[in-house]
Amino acid sequence: MLRVCQTIFSVILVLGVGARAFSQQLASDAIEHRIDTLLQQMTVSEKVGQLVQYTGNSPQTLEQVLQGKVGSLFNVVGAGDVNAAQKIAVEKSRLKIPLIFGLDVIHGYRTVFPVPIASAGSFDPELIEQAERVAAKEATAAGIKWTFAPMVDITRDPRWGRMVEGAGEDPYLGSVVAAARVRGFQGRDLADPQSVIACTKHYVAYGAVEGGRDYNTVDISEQLLREVYLPPFHAAVKAGSAALMSAFEDLNGVPATVNRHTLTDILRHDWGFNGFVVSDYGAVDELLQHGVAKDEAEAALKALTAGVEMDMADGAYAKQLGPLVESGKLPMSVLDEAVRRVLRVKFRAGLFGNPYTDPQREHTDILTTESLLVARKLAQESIVLVKNRGLLPLDKNTKTIAVIGPLADDKADQLGSWVAQGSAADAVAPLEGIKAKVPGAEILYAKGVDLDSVEGSRVFGTGAPVAAPAPSTATGVLNVGAPTGPPSINDAVHAAQKADVVILFLGELAGMTGEASSRASLDLPSKQEQLLEAIVATGKPVVLVLESGRPLDIRWANAHLSVILQAWYLGVQAGNAIADILFGDASPSARMPISWPRSVGQIPIYYNHKNTGRPTSPDRWHTGYLDESKEPLFPFGYGLTYTTFQYSNLRVETAAIAPTGTLHVTAEVQNTGQRAGTEVVQFYVHDRVAPTSRPVRELKGFSRVTLAPGEHKRP
């Protein structure tokens, strides 16, 4: 009886799936048919218009919209402005083709979430997807139908400022996160008014820029390209990413903007991508600087024929494609295919049927209580506990707490590198979060040093500990949130001396990370190293909370402190999430999404390196340095919590898999400590003998497991 029921159920399931595929096919045939009809009606100028994207909504730009010479606008925000520009396109232009409105919604729209490098460390794709759903809902409420995200560039080089925007160094984690972000942005249906079109970027290998210098050359092997840099893009395409953005850099001699191998052979042919590719900002014109085009016409021709359908901001397509068609250099079929791809996404996104944004949504859908809860949870899950010799979690009854450092009372920098419509006023600074968490405690705040410019990063600590001033005899609250003069290390030391515990917030300003923010040093900028050393010299227990978009050189801190947390930039709920973790209302569960170097000289450093012919030896004749270990300070995947776990009973469920097949491996995990906690179980493989040398370890799976004390599971 059971068997019969199962069979009937399976048949219904198959029919259901078949019916869905059939109706999807019908819908897609209908779209292609409507595109055919439109293409027949369009002039060359109108076709070219679909491939043109401008920034802003100046009267001149809107005039171009009216003439059907624009396919997309970006940086136009708010239902009012968006609807006004859309009205020109869909009611006044000849063919009434809707515009797509784009924006960089990289880690939240108004509810700013942790920066992507931070949330990747949560190893929690479900929560990341949920956060992107919130971002999509908020962005679409303001008329934005296209986000220039996810950024899925793998990087092994923290000098590159854009490390902060991606998921770190691992292609597997990067792929899982890329797919989760796409699902979150696009939802189940791109035509849902709360879904945004994803634009996976920067295609491809941008994270491999030489020397970590932004926009620089990339020269890598095909194997590296395929095994490390391409997988997150492939995962995003498989998850349905409707658009991609090509990268700025020149890849193996052929700039990414004109790289037929990656744009057409791999993306279109191998992966069957049927969306469209937009260039990065001004990248078509930059082909002249790269030296691969003699003029703008050649640049435009090369980019379009290689597979870049839309031109961002520089107007190269707008000026050049028409004359190129006229002269016969650009076949109409190539132009038509590009237009078809853009129109297909517009149809799929429901823009023809539903081009306007309901202005009411701006009042109901943005910065809601539910969104802030997601932001707080993701922020908690993004904090990596890298060291804890017993001090954390802090006792909520601690009498006097010194909160020190240039980032402690800074709201704006909690938001990170891309803030979309985020506002510093929405952000909870760490000082605020701590005060709210322990209202009964006396909080002494001192900024210690200023951290106010990129230039500041060139003023390094001397390395010599600053002598602590004699203990102050003054009583009362010192400098609590109301500095009287410029910040001084002495004031900070006085605050520390009066406290039972010091919480020290050091790091980088958010503006020191992101685009065009490469650094040649990983030192703590400004005089923070001196501040750190002076605070440690007080002998008080110190908790170091680092905020940065990249790993910093914290060898001294690691040698002298017993507690270190990496908080990255956690978004609007930063202060609350940090306080939750510090005082034990949440337990840390994040892991390092990168290998944390000891010093800048170790870069590039990554866990999935090759073994080499000389991995180790008792003498000097092995791969390494004379003056530094070759091991990172903290490895990829590393992170602590407030309890301990033990693994046992590893079981390989499948005996043999050669030449193909699935290997099932399981293990038991037990919480062996006194508190509940979450372990990120990670599964790595190594191919011992292969035709080419293989990485020493490759992540192939992970799972977050939450266990009560004593509890065990086989996840």
Ligand code: NOJ
């Ligand atoms: C240039 C950046 O590289 C890219 O990530 C961004 O989406 C565009 N500018 C648009 O702001």
